[in-house]
């Protein structure tokens with residue numbers, strides 16, 4: 001049995017849940033969350049006619065008589081500027097009524113209280129609302145709040161934002177053979193999935209709530225899956241059919257509804273998506289670390305993105321150059337680097353090795369029976385995934 005088609009499995013994960021409840025949070029706390037409502041301009045941008053250069057606001061034809069000075073932060077000049085007059089003005093200051101342009105210092109010739117120079121009508125004034133009018137929807141719901149979104153929201157007068165709650169993820173790492181430090185002895189391996197997951201979870205829109213490491217024991221796994229302090233439970237390394245692989249049995253014991261039981265892809269075939277009776281999701285990642293990464297990008301990231309209320313990312317495609325072993329029934333996930341507008345496989349892509357993925361810009365999605373058409377890319381690194389996890393707690 002090959003399992004669910006790769007594209008279909010990702011789509012199942014994408015539609016398995018609903019965005020978590022909207023909540024209003026102060027601006028700076030919204031970073032990384034998705035907007036629950038469109039971002040609306042509470043004021044026009046700019047909010048007033050503002051000087052775009054330091055110089056002189058002038059009215060009518062020159063030479064002009066300088067009648068005062070207005071700087072950024074000063075209130076609006078109380079009177080309209082009469083023709084033939086100029087106000088010395090700072091960038092960002094309110095341009096008085098009656099002024100039709102700003103003459104920059106470097107274009108101006110000043111003699112005592114008089115100034116002259118070549119002007120172009122309307123130049124160097126940022127008109128009220130020229131970027132957007134009050135009430136304009138500037139960003140749709142589902143937009144991820146980046147630093148630029150925060151700055152824009154502040155420009156538009158917001159003190160808080162309505163965002164979707166970020167899903168909390170609990171991670172259960174299984175395997176009696178796993179070590180967390182030092183050189184592994186024969187029969188032991190360093191846990192390579194634990195260090196990889198916080199950044200992947202964060203980049204996908206979730207927050208790591210806790211991690212536990214357990215031996216291969218069904219009742220311990222069932223106990224871990226009963227924890228209610230997360231929205232999504234990730235189980236690593238118990239997906240297969242071996243005597244030490246207990247995820248399927250544990251899900252049966254808990255009466256879980258299994259939505260994806262294996263995916264027709266290499267690597268990552270034994271991955272799994274299920275829902276527990278209380279509503280929490282379970283994602284099973286295969287123990288082989290590269291297979292775990294593939295499963296994270298196939299099932300976990302789309303699920304978290306949806307729960308976080310993020311709009312589905314637009315597919316990025318590129319021509320795939322270089323030799324790729326295709327499969328007639330299975331999708332292959334191949335680490336690639338960008339070379340110009342194409343991508344090239346980097347090799348080192350055995351299920352147990354992260355070398356290829358660590359050297360790559362993306363995983364190329366090579367469909368069954370690939371005919372040489374452009375392939376979809378799953379990006380591998382984002383600055384967001386490099387920020388430290390907010391809550392990494394061993395339980």
Ligand SMILES: Nc1nc2c(c(=O)[nH]1)N[C@H]1C(S)=C(S)[C@@H](COP(=O)(O)OP(=O)(O)OC[C@H]3O[C@@H](n4cnc5c(N)ncnc54)[C@H](O)[C@@H]3O)O[C@H]1N2
Nearest residue numbers: 175189190191192193237238239240245269286287288291
């Ligand atoms: N009879 C079958 N055997 C296997 C099948 C199958 O279909 N039938 N599938 C193979 C594939 S494909 C994979 S992938 C693995 C998945 O196995 P599990 O998810 O049950 O994981 P384990 O058996 O515990 O471990 C597999 C492998 O990965 C190492 N591992 C586990 N966890 C980690 C970790 N956190 N960091 C680094 N390495 C880890 C573990 O030591 C094993 O070498 O099953 C195949 N077998």
Ligand code: MOO
Nearest residue numbers: 267268269291351
């Ligand atoms: O597909 Mo396994 O997931 O080859 O490593």
